[in-house]
Amino acid sequence: MELIRDETGAQRLIGYVLDVGQGDGCARCRLDTDERHLNRQGILHGGIAATLLDNAMGATGSLSVDPSGRHPFTTLALTVNYLSPGRLGRIEATGRITGGGRTTLFIEGELRHEDGALIATATGVFRKSRQEP
Amino acid sequence: MELIRDETGAQRLIGYVLDVGQGDGCARCRLDTDERHLNRQGILHGGIAATLLDNAMGATGSLSVDPSGRHPFTTLALTVNYLSPGRLGRIEATGRITGGGRTTLFIEGELRHEDGALIATATGVFRKSRQEP
Amino acid sequence: MELIRDETGAQRLIGYVLDVGQGDGCARCRLDTDERHLNRQGILHGGIAATLLDNAMGATGSLSVDPSGRHPFTTLALTVNYLSPGRLGRIEATGRITGGGRTTLFIEGELRHEDGALIATATGVFRKSRQEP
Amino acid sequence: MELIRDETGAQRLIGYVLDVGQGDGCARCRLDTDERHLNRQGILHGGIAATLLDNAMGATGSLSVDPSGRHPFTTLALTVNYLSPGRLGRIEATGRITGGGRTTLFIEGELRHEDGALIATATGVFRKSRQEP
Numbered sequence: 072m073e074l075i076r077d078e079t080g081a082q083r084l085i086g087y088v089l090d091v092g093q094g095d096g097c098a099r100c101r102l103d104t105d106e107r108h109l110n111r112q113g114i115l116h117g118g119i120a121a122t123l124l125d126n127a128m129g130a131t132g133s134l135s136v137d138p139s140g141r142h143p144f145t146t147l148a149l150t151v152n153y154l155s156p157g158r159l160g161r162i163e164a165t166g167r168i169t170g171g172g173r174t175t176l177f178i179e180g181e182l183r184h185e186d187g188a189l190i191a192t193a194t195g196v197f198r199k200s201r202q203e204p
Numbered sequence: 205m206e207l208i209r210d211e212t213g214a215q216r217l218i219g220y221v222l223d224v225g226q227g228d229g230c231a232r233c234r235l236d237t238d239e240r241h242l243n244r245q246g247i248l249h250g251g252i253a254a255t256l257l258d259n260a261m262g263a264t265g266s267l268s269v270d271p272s273g274r275h276p277f278t279t280l281a282l283t284v285n286y287l288s289p290g291r292l293g294r295i296e297a298t299g300r301i302t303g304g305g306r307t308t309l310f311i312e313g314e315l316r317h318e319d320g321a322l323i324a325t326a327t328g329v330f331r332k333s334r335q336e337p
Numbered sequence: 338m339e340l341i342r343d344e345t346g347a348q349r350l351i352g353y354v355l356d357v358g359q360g361d362g363c364a365r366c367r368l369d370t371d372e373r374h375l376n377r378q379g380i381l382h383g384g385i386a387a388t389l390l391d392n393a394m395g396a397t398g399s400l401s402v403d404p405s406g407r408h409p410f411t412t413l414a415l416t417v418n419y420l421s422p423g424r425l426g427r428i429e430a431t432g433r434i435t436g437g438g439r440t441t442l443f444i445e446g447e448l449r450h451e452d453g454a455l456i457a458t459a460t461g462v463f464r465k466s467r468q469e470p
Numbered sequence: 471m472e473l474i475r476d477e478t479g480a481q482r483l484i485g486y487v488l489d490v491g492q493g494d495g496c497a498r499c500r501l502d503t504d505e506r507h508l509n510r511q512g513i514l515h516g517g518i519a520a521t522l523l524d525n526a527m528g529a530t531g532s533l534s535v536d537p538s539g540r541h542p543f544t545t546l547a548l549t550v551n552y553l554s555p556g557r558l559g560r561i562e563a564t565g566r567i568t569g570g571g572r573t574t575l576f577i578e579g580e581l582r583h584e585d586g587a588l589i590a591t592a593t594g595v596f597r598k599s600r601q602e603p
């Protein structure tokens with residue numbers, strides 16, 4: 072299982088793990104949430120949810136290039152729907168490619184609590200960067 | 205000028221300041237970015253951008269209730285368009301109400317670098333929480 | 338099979354059929370496309386795609402109220418991703434509820450050509466109207 | 471004033487006029503709504519609103535290529551927020567470029583009733599087609 076930890080500043084700051092080794096072309100971002108990830112209503116901050124989704128979806132794009140999951144993709148547009156409050160515990164965002172071509176990919180994502188609750192869904196447009204990883 | 209600092213876990217973690225005191229009904233989130241806010245391409249992480257936008261937009265909803273800017277709003281849907289790479293420096297997200305009624309508000313946001321560059325725009329649907337702040 | 342035809346002005350104008358009788362809680366909009374539904378590139382107009390998706394998704398909301406599929410729902414926000422060009426032939430949009438509560442529903446949609454090609458996906462936020470159908 | 475009428479099947483079907491001659495880089499789509507454009511609640515169908523917005527926004531992209539407003543652009547993603555019910559009368563969708571580069575443009579749109587009411591706003595990602603118009 073290929074886990075990427077502490078690779079970028081944002082990843083170290085927020086503390087999630089990126090899993091690009093499940094072999095199904097879908098990257099995951101996992102986070103054990105604590106008080107640092109909550110908003111003023113005491114539930115998961117929508118921005119943290121968006122961060123995990125964006126990262127899992129972009130890395131899913133990377134997996135379409137090579138299994139390292141590291142080729143950089145740029146997010147052009149991201150839409151997040153917030154379905155239910157994210158409570159404390161382990162949460163996981165998963166990406167899945169729905170379409171696209173050589174450089175532009177359409178990728179969807181979902182963010183679930185370990186108890187199975189669907190916290191948020193997302194769709195986005197991502198572009199493969201020319202820049203090497 | 206009413207600045208809200210360190211109010212929530214997510215705010216302390218990421219380090220932005222929420223400004224609800226400009227008197228124009230528009231809340232701002234300001235962040236002095238450093239290495240902790242960057243992605244693997246060395247530019248502002250899309251999730252951090254979404255966090256600032258979501259927070260400024262939600263607090264703009266709060267300002268429609270009372271000038272404390274603290275009444276909780278729930279994000280139903282958020283769409284972010286990433287227009288240009290966010291470079292290191294001070295960045296500011298600003299919300300603006302475009303429509304809605306008593307409980308559901310449509311709010312747009314923009315995220316700019318202090319040099320004026322437009323990094324991202326956003327639109328979202330927010331709902332006033334019944335819960336007291 | 339419960340098919341709704343020619344019910345509204347827009348439906349008569351564009352010519353699609355609304356199917357609320359599949360028994361799986363998912364409404365469909367079907368259209369046999371012809372030259373009237375194309376844009377200047379000779380492919381399905383993005384607005385026609387959005388019309389079918391919006392209508393199938395809203396009617397899917399209606400099916401959560403009663404099996405008539407007619408209780409009015411208002412679209413608050415709709416995001417459409419255009420995955421591939423829509424060619425002439427029969428196309429079908431299908432809605433599916435992903436979450437929500439008593440009055441606000443999150444509904445996704447997909448639009449496929451009869452040959453199986455995925456033309457567009459959509460997500461949206463819908464609100465149950467108090468108004469009787 | 472450069473008005474494009476009856477150019478495509480969808481335009482003839484729905485009956486809007488495309489105005490690419492205002493000289494400000496912003497294309498408009500105008501429609502005099504009647505019963506054919508309404509949904510089952512007797513207000514403007516969300517799909518017709520999306521059609522006008524998509525078309526005005528795409529043509530605004532075209533105006534960035536040359537003043538004919540005819541160079542084809544493909545919609546990658548479109549998000550529409552429905553702010554208020556569209557009533558009968560003349561409505562106009564206007565596009566405005568917010569960012570982008572040589573081939574991908576970020577374009578926003580707004581749809582207003584002639585009485586000034588803001589019916590819907592939109593944001594989208596558009597790509598310049600290689601195909602000649």
